[in-house]
Each structure stands twice: as structure tokens, then as C-alpha cells.
Amino acid sequence: MAAERRTIGDYLRGHAQDRGDAVALAFEGESIDYATLDRRASRIANGLIAMGLTPGSRVAYLGKNRAAYFELWMGAIRAGMVMTPVNWRLAPPEIAYVLADCRPALLVADPDFADRLDPAPSCPVLLTEAGGAGDLFAAWRDAQADADPRRDSGYGDPALMLYTSGTTGQPKGAMLTHRSLLGLRDGGGQDDLPAWFRWSPHDVALVAMPIFHISGSGWGLWALQHGAKAVVVREFDPHQVLDLLVEHRITKLMIVPTALRIVCDHPRAAQTDFSFLETICYGGSMIPLDLLRQAIGIFGCGFAQMYGMTETAGTVAGLAPEDHDVRGNERMASIGRALPGVEIRILDPQGHVLPPGEVGEVAIRSPSNMAGYHGRPEATAQAMDADGWLRTGDAARMDADGYVYLADRIKDMIITGGENVYPAEVEQAILGHPDVADVAVIGVPDPKWGEAVKAIVVPVEGATPDPAAIIAWARERIAAYKAPKSVDFAPALPRNPSGKVLRRLLRDQYR
Known part of the structure; x- marks a missing residue:
């Protein structure tokens, strides 16, 4: 063989x-x-x-x-x-x-x-x-x-x-x-x-x-x-992670930035010798410059950002250690470049390849792409074409050197603490509450989680719902990390002529 x-x-x-x-x-x-x-x-x-x-x-x-x-x-x-x-x-x-x-x-x-x-x-x-x-x-x-x-x-x-x-x-x-x-x-x-x-x-x-x-x-x-x-x-437990790093002399660590910050903030981290550690790979979101500086000072190893998704079996692009700089640089705003064997294109809505610098949807062709969704031929056909290109739902631009810069998430996905949360799923859970007439869910910046789930609720006429009660209602129906961390109220939600909620406008209010 x-x-x-x-x-x-x-x-x-x-x-x-x-x-x-x-x-x-x-x-x-x-x-x-x-x-x-x-x-x-x-x-x-x-x-x-x-x-x-x-x-x-x-x-x-x-x-x-x-x-x-x-x-x-x-x-x-x-x-x-x-x-x-x-x-x-x-x-x-x-x-x-x-x-x-x-x-x-x-x-x-x-x-x-x-x-x-x-x-x-x-x-x-x-x-x-x-x-x-x-x-x-x-x-x-x-x-x-x-x-x-x-x-x-x-x-x-x-x-x-x-x-x-x-x-x-x-x-x-x-x-x-x-x-x-x-x-x-x-x-x-x-x-x-x-x-x-x-x-x-x-x-x-x-x-x-x-x-x-x-x-x-x-x-x-x-x-x-x-x-x-x-x-x-x-x-994941920061105390145990620190113990195991030393006990087993770990050479490779994969971690999300929110978890990395917890480890770095642990009182023992700055007093521990991590000279055996070669590479820390992180994903889920970009690493804030202040955290990178702190982590390099503590661990002294190489850092690599990994980009991928479940449908690509993980990493298909990466920002190499040499592209990380404690002083900051433009490339640190990117997810890096395609790995050997991976092709990345930026496409317009019609599927045409866009030139460098223009924003479109990220498409990936790789040996690591999934075979499809179990029992979902229509969903598979929507995600992957006959030539093996997978549409990711991420909007990005690519520079002339092949570095990819994410611009937004076409599918409105929220990444909180490294977990993917989709607004429609959370909205569906909240809409059953008797005091909720309408709801939109967005991700808002959060220093701990990267993004936090926020619900903007339109109350039923005459009702004065309690934010804590709405959060508790959601937590009974979906995983706790998907439930909103906060709830705001509004008389109406911004919608386009076809009735779709304009989440971008809502996000802009909080950013």
C-alpha cells in the first residue's frame, strides 16, 4: 500500500x-x-x-x-x-x-x-x-x-x-x-x-x-x-494545564485565545520554565496584541494561528510564527496563507474569482474537505460544488501574497470562547417566551470571550419582560454557552424590504 x-x-x-x-x-x-x-x-x-x-x-x-x-x-x-x-x-x-x-x-x-x-x-x-x-x-x-x-x-x-x-x-x-x-x-x-x-x-x-x-x-x-x-x-482547567505542561514536557499545544489568556493570567505561569514548549497553535479568533506579548514573554515559543472549520477537518491555512511580531504588523490581522495542498479562492456571489483586495466569500479545495453532510444531500450540494470547492460562509479579502483577511461572517456566526453559535438557533429558543414578540441575536465584543451573545428583544405589547428570565428560558432549551449573556429591548428590529433582520446594523450599534 x-x-x-x-x-x-x-x-x-x-x-x-x-x-x-x-x-x-x-x-x-x-x-x-x-x-x-x-x-x-x-x-x-x-x-x-x-x-x-x-x-x-x-x-x-x-x-x-x-x-x-x-x-x-x-x-x-x-x-x-x-x-x-x-x-x-x-x-x-x-x-x-x-x-x-x-x-x-x-x-x-x-x-x-x-x-x-x-x-x-x-x-x-x-x-x-x-x-x-x-x-x-x-x-x-x-x-x-x-x-x-x-x-x-x-x-x-x-x-x-x-x-x-x-x-x-x-x-x-x-x-x-x-x-x-x-x-x-x-x-x-x-x-x-x-x-x-x-x-x-x-x-x-x-x-x-x-x-x-x-x-x-x-x-x-x-x-x-x-x-x-x-x-x-x-x-480544560488552567491549574491542570500548567501541571501537565511541565510534568510531560509538552512540545505542542492547541488552544483558543480565551483559554490562553486564562493560563497566562494564572499566578504560576510567569514563574514556570517552559523551554521545552516548541509551538502554541491557536484558532477560533485572532490573538489580541496584548495577549500575544504576554504569552511570548511567558512561554518563549513560536505561535501559529490556524484557520479551518469542521467541514475542512480543521486547519487549512495558517499564520506562521515568523509572521507574529510583538510590535504588531499588518499580517497579524490575517489568518495567514493556504497550507501546501490547499487552494483558497475569494468568490463573488456568482462564483467568480475576485482579484486581490476585493471582499468575497472564502472557498476552499483541499484533500481535507469533508465527504458531505450525513443524510443531507441538498445541504451538501449547497456547500460543495462538483469540482470540490467548499463555500465557507466567511467573507474575506486576499492580498497579492496569498494572505487572507477575514472581513465578516456571511452566515452571522458568533464565536464565543472558541465555540460557534448561530443566531437563528438562539432566536428560535427565545421566541417561545410568552413576553417576546420578536428577537434578534448578535455577537458583541467581550474582553473575556472574544464575543458575547446578546439578544435584542421586542416585547409583547404591554409586557415588561425580565432579562434574567429570558436568559434562564433560553438556557433550559439550548446549551448554556449559546444562551445570551445580556438582553436589551427595542420597539422594533431593523429589517430590509424582504423582512430579513439587518443584524449588521445592530452589531454596528454596539461596536
């Missing part, structure tokens, strides 16, 4: 054979070497096959970060199945929607989230640890045979399905293939990649971002792809 066609399972088998005693995963005091991970993946695959599950079936996971998730994923891949992590931060109706949409053949869940399974899924449920009604995942795993079933799916078949919110309020499952997840790193030599994007078996990566995002699952996978060590953090 040619090197560029190796699947995720092939990489794991190779590392187990060549460096089986090297640590693959570290999690809360347990170290799992590549030989053990390989053996557990075979056991899990055999267990899935013994349950009668067929290739292409979805295996869902509802829980916080843990090594068992990556074991489950590697086992699902070995059985030709698709891993589907579910966002544990979602409200029960949202979790129910995702499970109903993906129709998993098996669900592995943390017991803490058992009360969120309403209605109960029709598939078998295994628990990651004691604390609820159900069999334990580890006991089930260890009862299976060790022999590798070698029932992997093909390079172009889905291996991971991540749900991404939509402008209609209904999340969609982006199907990421082995090619999507591996293609930018296995198509050529490491020398073709920028230094900050390369991995080696000597790297130690901290997996602190949630695994239901590509920044969590992808970051852990790329460590395993290269035979490196992935240190898994159950949930």
Missing part, C-alpha cells in the same frame, strides 16, 4: 510494530503504549462485530475527554465504522436530536450524562465508569478477542462524523474520511510542510480542547498518526 493511502488503522498498526512500548496516550495517571492501544482497538472492533454491527455504522460517544474515547475510535475504525462524539454541553433536546439523526449502533457515555438521554436511545449503552445503570465499557472491551479483524474502511470512507450547528438551528453531521483527516500530512514529505505544522514521534501534545470539536479529536489523532504522545485532559 502506497504511503499516501495509509488509513488511520494502518498508522496504528505500524507504530505498534515499530515502537510498541512508546506511550501513545496519557490520561490521569495511566499511560497506554502503542502496543496496548493496538490490542485494545482490536478487542473493541471484535466486540462491535460480535454485536452484529455492520461497516459504516455509527458509534457514538457522549462524555468529556478521556483516553477511552481514542481507544473506542481506533476500534470503530478497525471494524469499518464511524466515530461520532456528541457535544456534552448541549441541552437534552439537542442531544436527542443528534442521536436521532446519526442513529448510532452503540453509545458509550459518561454516567454523569445519563440523565440527558431523554428519550433513551434505542441502541445499547456502555458506561465509561461506574455510577449508573449499564455495563462498563472497559469490562466489555477486555472480554473480547485480541486478533486484528482487519475490517477497516477505505481511504475515502468516513472515519469521523462531527456535528456542526447550522443557520437553521439544526446541526449537521460532517462526514470526515481517512483522506480528510490524514491527507494534508501524508501526501508528501514532512519537509513540504511549514515547520509549525510538522509532527514527529518525539512530540508530546496536550489534548485540552473538547473531542467533540475537530480541535480535540483532530489534535489527538495527528499525534497518534505520527507516533507521538497525546496527553488527554478531561476538561
Whole structure:
């Protein structure tokens, strides 16, 4: 098999054979070497096959970060199945929607989230640890045979399905293939990649971002792809992050700027030696200049901004460390340039390529692009054309050197603390409140979260709604991070002749 066609399972088998005693995963005091991970993946695959599950079936996971998730994923891949992590931060109706949409053949869940399974899924449920009604995942795993079933799916078949919110309020499952997840790193030599994007078996990566995002699952996978060590953090905590950075001598860290600021502001950060840390990659938003200065002074390593989305399996463009300057420069306002193997165009509404300097929609063609949305052929056709170009919904301009500068988000998406929030979804949750006649949701600047969700409400005639009550109403129906942080009131909302709310005008009032 040619090197560029190796699947995720092939990489794991190779590392187990060549460096089986090297640590693959570290999690809360347990170290799992590549030989053990390989053996557990075979056991899990055999267990899935013994349950009668067929290739292409979805295996869902509802829980916080843990090594068992990556074991489950590697086992699902070995059985030709698709891993589907579910966002544990979602409200029960949202979790129910995702499970109903993906129709998993098996669900592995943390017991803490058992009360969120309403209605109960029709598939078998295994628990990651004691604390609820159900069999334990580890006991089930260890009862299976060790022999590798070698029932992997093909390079172009889905291996991971991540749900991404939509402008209609209904999340969609982006199907990421082995090619999507591996293609930018296995198509050529490491020398073709920028230094900050390369991995080696000597790297130690901290997996602190949630695994239901590509920044969590992808970051852990790329460590395993290269035979490196992935240190898994159950949930982001600045105290623990600082401890693990030093204890494991982390070389690669992926973090969102809001989380980076929390770590930098920790009293111990300035007194810690981080000379082992090589690169901090950040995404979700640009890094404020004051934070960059603070972080460089504390960590002394290279910083790289990464741009991508779930549908591109993560990073497709980046701003290299050499483009970062504590004095500030024009390029730091950009997301950087396309990675090797990635094409980026700026298109007008008719799909024509715009010249440098003109603002249009960002379109991407890359081996990492998704195969499509699960069960959504129309949505897939709207997002991707027959030539493989993915329309991102981001508005931007490109300079003559290929640096891309985001201008706005065409789809009005809000990024708060690294999480994507779509106004329509929040508006739908608020509109059921008996005192709300109309509502528009926007993102407003926030020093902690980058953006905060704000609702502008038109009250029902004669009503005087309480902002706290509206926020509480929303939090009962959608994830807490999506709910508005503040509520303002207005007699009417600005709309265009067709009736569409002009969110840009509302945003301008607060900026």
C-alpha cells in the first residue's frame, strides 16, 4: 500500500510494530503504549462485530475527554465504522436530536450524562465508569478477542462524523474520511510542510480542547498518526494545564485565545520554565496584541494561528510564527496563507474569482474537505460544488501574497470562547417566551470571550419582560454557552424590504 493511502488503522498498526512500548496516550495517571492501544482497538472492533454491527455504522460517544474515547475510535475504525462524539454541553433536546439523526449502533457515555438521554436511545449503552445503570465499557472491551479483524474502511470512507450547528438551528453531521483527516500530512514529505505544522514521534501534545470539536479529536489523532504522545485532559482547567505542561514536557499545544489568556493570567505561569514548549497553535479568533506579548514573554515559543472549520477537518491555512511580531504588523490581522495542498479562492456571489483586495466569500479545495453532510444531500450540494470547492460562509479579502483577511461572517456566526453559535438557533429558543414578540441575536465584543451573545428583544405589547428570565428560558432549551449573556429591548428590529433582520446594523450599534 502506497504511503499516501495509509488509513488511520494502518498508522496504528505500524507504530505498534515499530515502537510498541512508546506511550501513545496519557490520561490521569495511566499511560497506554502503542502496543496496548493496538490490542485494545482490536478487542473493541471484535466486540462491535460480535454485536452484529455492520461497516459504516455509527458509534457514538457522549462524555468529556478521556483516553477511552481514542481507544473506542481506533476500534470503530478497525471494524469499518464511524466515530461520532456528541457535544456534552448541549441541552437534552439537542442531544436527542443528534442521536436521532446519526442513529448510532452503540453509545458509550459518561454516567454523569445519563440523565440527558431523554428519550433513551434505542441502541445499547456502555458506561465509561461506574455510577449508573449499564455495563462498563472497559469490562466489555477486555472480554473480547485480541486478533486484528482487519475490517477497516477505505481511504475515502468516513472515519469521523462531527456535528456542526447550522443557520437553521439544526446541526449537521460532517462526514470526515481517512483522506480528510490524514491527507494534508501524508501526501508528501514532512519537509513540504511549514515547520509549525510538522509532527514527529518525539512530540508530546496536550489534548485540552473538547473531542467533540475537530480541535480535540483532530489534535489527538495527528499525534497518534505520527507516533507521538497525546496527553488527554478531561476538561480544560488552567491549574491542570500548567501541571501537565511541565510534568510531560509538552512540545505542542492547541488552544483558543480565551483559554490562553486564562493560563497566562494564572499566578504560576510567569514563574514556570517552559523551554521545552516548541509551538502554541491557536484558532477560533485572532490573538489580541496584548495577549500575544504576554504569552511570548511567558512561554518563549513560536505561535501559529490556524484557520479551518469542521467541514475542512480543521486547519487549512495558517499564520506562521515568523509572521507574529510583538510590535504588531499588518499580517497579524490575517489568518495567514493556504497550507501546501490547499487552494483558497475569494468568490463573488456568482462564483467568480475576485482579484486581490476585493471582499468575497472564502472557498476552499483541499484533500481535507469533508465527504458531505450525513443524510443531507441538498445541504451538501449547497456547500460543495462538483469540482470540490467548499463555500465557507466567511467573507474575506486576499492580498497579492496569498494572505487572507477575514472581513465578516456571511452566515452571522458568533464565536464565543472558541465555540460557534448561530443566531437563528438562539432566536428560535427565545421566541417561545410568552413576553417576546420578536428577537434578534448578535455577537458583541467581550474582553473575556472574544464575543458575547446578546439578544435584542421586542416585547409583547404591554409586557415588561425580565432579562434574567429570558436568559434562564433560553438556557433550559439550548446549551448554556449559546444562551445570551445580556438582553436589551427595542420597539422594533431593523429589517430590509424582504423582512430579513439587518443584524449588521445592530452589531454596528454596539461596536
